Every structure is written in structure tokens, then in C-alpha cells.
Amino acid sequence: MWQLYQFPLCPFSRKVRFLLGEKGIGYELIRESPWLKRDEFVDMNPAGQTPVMVDSSAPVILVDSQVICEFLEETVDRMPLISGTAVHRAEIRRLVSLFDNKLYFEVTAPLMNERMLKRLVHRQAPDAAILRGAMKNANSHLDYIDWLLDHRRWLAGPVLSLADFAAAAQISVSDYLGGVDWRGHENSREWYAAMKSRPSFQPILAERMEVILPPDHYDQPDF
């Protein structure tokens, strides 16, 4: 049985959990707070980040969300999410990287720092200017997603792919932290409603991080 080291608001762990859910792979959640830099965790992953996925019977230790996703794509036939020609696979991976990097650093990471880490760890008030910047960046990313959906059924093309789950993982954490204003983004909203309705999304939407509560619309199918 796989064990996944993660915490409820880790967007990269969410990406992996979506994939595990879509592929119907059983796993056990293990709560890890990477900011505590627990010795045993850093021994498993010198980069010190969640998610880490472990099969202690093998033993196999998989580190880094994209590494885990590529591994699952290579080893599990069901529900392929990096599929098609080499060029189409490149387009899926380009968008995954865009959401894992740009969207994360410009939106999710500052929201997590200001609204989660400062509250739970540093006991500081959030910086309003940084929050405004993150929300402005969120708006630009939703504009780009709107534009993609003007041309495509799903983000990378006609078929649901890992790009959709990578985007939904970042956006769901940002939405939990009150950083997403959906007004004026009808394409993105419709797409995200379809993502929310997937069985792989339900257990994640139901989870709560201690102390920090999401806005009312967060887990609503209509929002």
C-alpha cells in the first residue's frame, strides 16, 4: 500500500491525489508539515518538500509531484493523463509546468505564506500588498485559462489531462485561501465546476486545515 506524505493545503500533494483517485489506486495519507523540517522526512527527501510517496514493502520512495505522476503514468494503464502524440504530451507537460511553477510562485505560494504559514507558524498578520498582488496574478492566470478554453474542451486539448488536474490543484488551494475572484471568468468557472464534480475531487474538497477555514463557496458545486 502506498503512503503519501502531505498536508491538506499542499497543492502538489493534491495533484498527486487527483491522479491516484482517477486511476483508482489505494493509498494511506500521512500528515507531514514540511516547515517543521522533521529529520526522518528530510532523510527521505533532501529537498524537504511534500509530496513524498512511499511503498515500504518494496521499498520505493518517490519524491516530487511530477516525478510521482510520470511514474504512475508509466506503471498504471487505467485513465492515462499524459497521452497522445509526443507533441501533445509536450503540450500537457508545458501546462503542468506553467501551473506548477508560474501559477504556484505568483499566486498559491504567496497566499499560503501570508494566510497559512504566517498564521500557523510565524504568528504574524498577513501583508495586504502581497495578498493584493497574488489576487491580481490569479486574475491574469484565469484570463489565460479562459483563453485556452475558448479554443479547447479541456486545458491541453480535446481530452481531460494532467494539465487540468495541475491547474485545479493550485486553484483549489488558492480558492480555499480566499485568493480567487471568479467574476468575469465564465469559461474558467464552468471548467472548475466540472473538475469539482469529479469523484477524485470530493474527498479533497471535504478536508479542512486546522484554524484556517475556506470561504463559503469553496466546496459548493455552484459558486
Place this chain on the structure above:
Amino acid sequence: MWQLYQFPLCPFSRKVRFLLGEKGIGYELIRESPWLKRDEFVDMNPAGQTPVMVDSSAPVILVDSQVICEFLEETVDRMPLISGTAVHRAEIRRLVSLFDNKLYFEVTAPLMNERMLKRLVHRQAPDAAILRGAMKNANSHLDYIDWLLDHRRWLAGPVLSLADFAAAAQISVSDYLGGVDWRGHENSREWYAAMKSRPSFQPILAERMEVILPPDHYDQPDF
């Protein structure tokens, strides 16, 4: 013919150029300074970063160094660099991600910002404290590479892989910018000397960025 949009000190473009060289794929270099945010370039890559690899006859536009490397692995048989079992491929990709992300953000990026962008673009003096921090981080990363090489012939195992080229790409840019102190890192030094001697490395070592010159040892096989 592939065209690669890059600039001489872009570590991610170097990673792709190593792979193209090892696989014997011809390409044309196109100079791009991503900090200028040229409209035509941002149209090709909304993330605004090098490298971008284009085949205008197809047409195909590939964005993001790891996306390009995965594409080349999937489409070119010669000199496979993400090979072996799914678990071994995961180990190669884990290290690639460690070097592309942690080593880049902790070492290469601050060196590039202080010693390249501040000089070429912002006309500011470098911040000595940030440079010291980057060099201290470089030392920790070399410690980890020393440790890997205590246990393995190459960074990811018995066979040369993309992990070696990802590390060499970051380290070569950091070394160009005077950020690497090789003393006390005999394993890393031997490994890097072997990397430097590869034909795919030679044209890159011979290149210079305008205004900024590397230290004397930079392109020496013995250093």
C-alpha cells in the same frame, strides 16, 4: 531544423543543448534575452522563459527545458538519458527536479541576478550578502553531490543520465559567475572534470556572455 531560443548563461538552455549534443541532433541557436519580454517571444511562451525550441516547418513549439528533454527522450533513440526501470527513471527525474529547482533557486538564480542582470539590465552593484548566501548554498549542494558520488558512479546510478547534465548545467553557470569554490569537493570535482571533457560540453564552455567574463579555471579541464 530545430531552432533553440536561448542566451549563453541560461542554465536550462544548457541542459537542452547537452541533450541535443549527446543525441547528435542539429539545431540553430537564436539569441533571446527573456528579461526584455519581446512580444513575439511571449506569444510563443506565455511563461516568458528560455529555452523554447521551434521547428517552423512542422510547426512545433516546445516550451520548458524538462518538456523538451522528455520530448527528445520519447522521439530519439540515440543516447537515452532517462532510462531503466520506472523506479530508476523516477530517481533520475527526482535529481533533475532537485537541480532545476532547489539548486537553481538557491544558487544559480541569485548569482545570475546579482552578477548578470544587475550589471546588464539594472546597472546596480551586486549585494554581497546575497552572493555569500548563494556560495554557501553552492557548498551544501556540492556536499550532497559528493555524497551521491560516494555511493554511485554517476549522480543517479551506474549510468550517465539526464541528472548529470541537469546538475552540470546549473553548476557551469554558477561557476562562470564565480560562485563555486571547488576546494574540499574532490568527488564533485572529478565528476565535473569528466562532464567537461564530453564533446557536448565543449561548445558551451567556449561561449562568453558580453561584458561578463568567467574566472580563469572556468573552461580548464584541470581546475
